[in-house]
Amino acid sequence: MSEHIVKSYEQELSTLDSKISQMGGLAEQLVGEAFDSLASHNPTRAQATVASDATIDLLHRELEEQVIMMIARRQPLANDLRQVISVLKVAGELERVGDLAKNVAKRAQTVSGETHPKGLLTGLQHMTELASRQLKDVLDAFAARDAERAMVVWRKDENLDAVYNSVFRELLTYMMEDPRNIGLCSHLLFVAKNLERIGDHTTNIAETVNYMTRGTMPEGERPKSDITSSTLVSGPLR
């Protein structure tokens, strides 16, 4: 392969990377805006967040088509193909993060007229901050093809799971204390779940970065601390 061709193959790869960075930046922004529209009881802002997700979907389709054209034109060997297919997987994860942020924003619209005690959203805010930070970190690790950094993110998902567990219990308690909270809190349960799932997509990206650079999947099970699906809060507190 002549140096010219090698160079422009790398250029094409870096075009894919900048599209990932664009999708990732937008996804990160949406996660923050979705929570802000919830906390500020602002349905207009929530609506704008819902609408923005279409941009991520569009970028995803563009990237997918770019990858196909690139493979067809370059006919890369298996190792290079693994890289390009990995980029496609990362894009797919980001597309889903956008969907989850959109769903949080939809629920923010729905509950915008509901009052709730200050402090009820503290746990969700903490989750949002952790999820955004994790997403940012894994995108940096992806851009740098830094498996070590990706694995730090992978291990840290445990923290997000731990906050999710406490938010889950807190919301259930709040529902048990006063049935009038059930409507609002059932939406907040799903908001929490969406944020926890954003964390899962982030760890999927981390695994892909690890695979891209080391050629293997992380060894052992990821430390998983989301125990809500096996937590039964059974009795009312009063």
Next chain:
Amino acid sequence: MSEHIVKSYEQELSTLDSKISQMGGLAEQLVGEAFDSLASHNPTRAQATVASDATIDLLHRELEEQVIMMIARRQPLANDLRQVISVLKVAGELERVGDLAKNVAKRAQTVSGETHPKGLLTGLQHMTELASRQLKDVLDAFAARDAERAMVVWRKDENLDAVYNSVFRELLTYMMEDPRNIGLCSHLLFVAKNLERIGDHTTNIAETVNYMTRGTMPEGERPKSDITSSTLVSGPLR
């Protein structure tokens, strides 16, 4: 391209198809088993369902590697590549269906000791039946590369959404009637959500089948009837 090569390219494609059919059959089975373990209060059965999901994950990784080797060896043109990448996407959707069934089974384990009135699971059973049928139908449409049939499935997801809406309201009402139901019903809310999401993955597969055969995505928005994220059941009934 000689006829020999054409034939073995098609043979390779059909190997991918049979792996999809294997993954799909297993996913379908898991969805049914997850609900059965919930309805029969059988934690051992639920545990077995959780464990079976690993097989789908394994098949997914195998298929991914097969696709990469196949592209590297065959160096297909853009149109053929779109087909192969589409198969990869279908596999990704099935892998997530397996995850969702696994999550239903986990929750079945958790609530296996809880008693609840007969009839509470009727809606969830209906959702399970619809989701399984839709999944089966879309896999048939995929195997036959029948866009028309895939689009029938795509449009029918509305029915699953409609049942989800009523299950969502029913569970909330039940929680409001007696706070002792909150622990159990919060899990059942997520079970319902998981089944609704299985429907979404099914429609994603339908869109991919449509794209594979017609080269376009379905026109217009999918009739979307899941209105739970904008439904606020705000007051207790008593």
